[in-house]
Structure formats: C-alpha cells, structure tokens
Amino acid sequence: MLPAEMEDYLRDVQIDRGLSKNTITAYHQDLLTFTKFLEKKHKKLQDVDHLLVLTFLNELRSLGRANSSVARMVTTLRKCFAYLKKEGMVAHDPMQTIKPPKKAQHLPAVLTxxxxxxxxxxxxxxxxxxxxxxxxxxxxxxxxxxxxxxxxxxxxxxxxxxxxxxxxxxxxxxxxxxxxxxxxxxxxxxxxxxxxxxxxxxxxxxxxxxxxxxxxxxxxxxxxxxxxxxxxxxxxxxxxxxxxxxxxxxxxxxxxxxxxxxxxxxxxxxxxxxxxxxxxxxxxxxxxxxxxxxx
Structure with missing residues (x-):
C-alpha cells in the first residue's frame, strides 16, 4: 500500500495532466516498489535523501533490472518528489542530484x-x-x-x-x-x-x-x-x-x-x-x- 502522500500525487497527475490508465499503472508500480524498499529499511518519505535513493537504484541493478527500467524509476521518483516538495509534504527533494542511467539504443525486431x-x-x-x-x-x-x-x-x-x-x-x-x-x-x-x-x-x-x-x-x-x-x-x-x-x-x-x-x-x-x-x-x-x- 502506498503512503497517503504518494496517493495524492497519483490523483493529481491523473486529474490535472490527464495521463492514460497505463501510465498511471506504471507510476503506481514504480512507487510501490520504492515503498517496499523504504519499509524494509524502516524509513519514511521524509527520511529519504539522495544516498538512500542511490542505494535503492543499486539494489534494482543487482536484481537484474535493465537500464531502461531503472531510468523509468528515476523519472517516476523525480516527478513524485518534485510534487511532494512543492506541496510541503517533504522538506527537500532528494532527486535533484540523481541522474538516470543512459539508455542503450535498442533497435526493435522487424519482420521482413x-x-x-x-x-x-x-x-x-x-x-x-x-x-x-x-x-x-x-x-x-x-x-x-x-x-x-x-x-x-x-x-x-x-x-x-x-x-x-x-x-x-x-x-x-x-x-x-x-x-x-x-x-x-x-x-x-x-x-x-x-x-x-x-x-x-x-x-x-x-x-x-x-x-x-x-x-x-x-x-x-x-x-x-x-x-x-x-x-x-x-x-x-x-x-x-x-x-x-x-x-x-x-x-x-x-x-x-x-x-x-x-x-x-x-x-x-x-x-x-x-x-x-x-x-x-x-x-x-x-x-x-x-x-x-x-x-
């Protein structure tokens, strides 16, 4: 279950930005993965700093997540924490110094x-x-x-x-x-x-x-x-x-x-x-x- 602050964020992007159901589902899944990491570390959203985020991203890589998946996670967290900071739900934005990994260019399969x-x-x-x-x-x-x-x-x-x-x-x-x-x-x-x-x-x-x-x-x-x-x-x-x-x-x-x-x-x-x-x-x-x- 997501923290109430993250639920507020998802409601905000769904209503104000009109994102598709698939996009909202992807955001929700990313935030749920991050929430489970925080619960394992006994941390709250207000405790998150850039070092904790880096630890989380390294854990994703160690679990075999592709660069594209990690990059999407960084994007999701960046947008979420920007909202939380703007609304005064966290004191600082830990994502400001976090850069997403470079995506390897993947040419899709094509049939003749x-x-x-x-x-x-x-x-x-x-x-x-x-x-x-x-x-x-x-x-x-x-x-x-x-x-x-x-x-x-x-x-x-x-x-x-x-x-x-x-x-x-x-x-x-x-x-x-x-x-x-x-x-x-x-x-x-x-x-x-x-x-x-x-x-x-x-x-x-x-x-x-x-x-x-x-x-x-x-x-x-x-x-x-x-x-x-x-x-x-x-x-x-x-x-x-x-x-x-x-x-x-x-x-x-x-x-x-x-x-x-x-x-x-x-x-x-x-x-x-x-x-x-x-x-x-x-x-x-x-x-x-x-x-x-x-x-």
Whole structure:
C-alpha cells in the first residue's frame, strides 16, 4: 500500500495532466516498489535523501533490472518528489542530484515482408476465431496501431466507406489513420461472419472479441501472435509491437516521408520516429552487401 502522500500525487497527475490508465499503472508500480524498499529499511518519505535513493537504484541493478527500467524509476521518483516538495509534504527533494542511467539504443525486431506474409496467411479463416485473428493481424500491419489502441477500437471508430479509422493514442490524442483495401476486406468479413458468432447474443461496441464475447485483451493479442509466430517458424523475438515496427519500417523503405510516419504512428516527438531510419539504413547496407559486385 502506498503512503497517503504518494496517493495524492497519483490523483493529481491523473486529474490535472490527464495521463492514460497505463501510465498511471506504471507510476503506481514504480512507487510501490520504492515503498517496499523504504519499509524494509524502516524509513519514511521524509527520511529519504539522495544516498538512500542511490542505494535503492543499486539494489534494482543487482536484481537484474535493465537500464531502461531503472531510468523509468528515476523519472517516476523525480516527478513524485518534485510534487511532494512543492506541496510541503517533504522538506527537500532528494532527486535533484540523481541522474538516470543512459539508455542503450535498442533497435526493435522487424519482420521482413515475406515473414509478415507468412504470419498473416496462417489463421484458419474458415473458423470464427481464425477469421478474427486474420482481420486483427491485417489491421495491425495496415495501420501500425499500438495493441492498446487495437483492443480499444469500437464500431464507432470505423469509417470503412472512407477507408479510415480513428483511435485514441497516448496522451488521449485522437488520430485518423488510412486503411488499405486488403485489411478492409478482411475486417468486413470478420464483422459479418465471425463477430456475431463470438457475441453469442450479447451486446458490445468493441470490435475484437474473445471466445466469451467480451473485449479481447492485450494479453490475448500477445498470445495469438506468439502462437502464430511459433507455427511460422520465425525465430525473432516477436510481440504485438513488432507488427507496428514492421509497418513503419516497410513504408519508410518504400519512400514514405518521416513526418508522415510520425503522424501515422501517433508520435508526439519525431525523434521517437527516427529510430526507424536506423533500421532502414541497416536494410540498405544489407542490400548493398548482397548485390554490389565489389561489396
């Protein structure tokens, strides 16, 4: 259980800043981990100084936490203690001299076009769940949707006559995304032939349903993709986000402008999108080495 001061902080950021449920959950988990550390050390929030924070961060590293995880923890604690200091709940801010570890640049796994084709051809579209999986995968690859955006889609978000869908992304930002004909065709087939069967007489506005007629979860999508990747014999570390990475990489390799890709992915900062230029350059090097006679 969090101290009352930290609960106040989470309520404040949720109401005033309008952060997403996933972000608030991540903050809560980080603060809970820190609270358990303080309880083990028999310390209160008011006792925390920068040396105690450094001890905590070193403990996280000794437990095998990645640099990115430790960096996120530093960010969470920095924002929380800034709030506590401003509100007079602590006398000083111990995070002012704490710097987060540098994040190692991690290039995400990307599927080749051939691997994507193999994956998308696997679902058995003669069965309701197979048709759902086919429509789901086609839509993910056609739009670059985050998995949270995908499972949150409702019937009102579809504008298939205009070849568009709308979604609410990070920071509650709405964006409109074009959808290709192939994905539209499979989505229409799923809505007509499979979704009514999965509903089992229930009512739901959610597009993608599980076999109990309820909204498909993010974990459910992960399990679907994991199973299909194994069937396809793909040895890469593939997650639902991999189709998003592949979408961005493939359209960049085919000449799309980086700003357009930024809009399609819903990135607030183009520096986030620029990681895909590194992947594309890697592909250029691979092609050069393979086909140039003197490479």
């Amino acid at each position: 076009v051939e691997e994507v084709d193999t994956l998308l051809d696997l679902p058995d579209v003669t069965k309701p769940l197979g048709l759902r999986n086919k429509a789901l995968l086609e839509l993910m690859y056609a739009t670059g949707l985050r998995v949270s955006e995908l499972v949150g889609l409702t019937l009102a978000d579809l504008h298939l006559d205009l070849a568009l869908i709308q979604t609410i992304g990070k920071g509650d930002k709405e964006r409109i995304i074009p959808v290709g004909e192939v994905a539209i065709d499979w989505l229409k087939r799923y809505l007509r032939d499979s979704r009514p069967f999965l509903l089992k007489g229930q009512k739901s506005d959610q597009i993608f349903l599980n076999d109990h007629g309820r909204s498909l979860s993010r974990q459910g999508v992960w399990q679907i993709i994991k199973k299909l990747v194994e069937q396809a014999g793909i040895k890469k570390d593939v997650s639902p986000h991999t189709l998003r990475h592949s979408f961005a990489t493939h359209i960049l390799e085919n000449g799309a402008d980086l700003r357009i890709v930024q809009e399609l992915l819903g990135h607030s900062d183009i520096s986030t999108t620029q990681i895909y230029t590194h992947i594309s350059k890697g592909r250029l090097t691979q092609v050069y080495d393979e086909f140039h006679p003197r490479a």
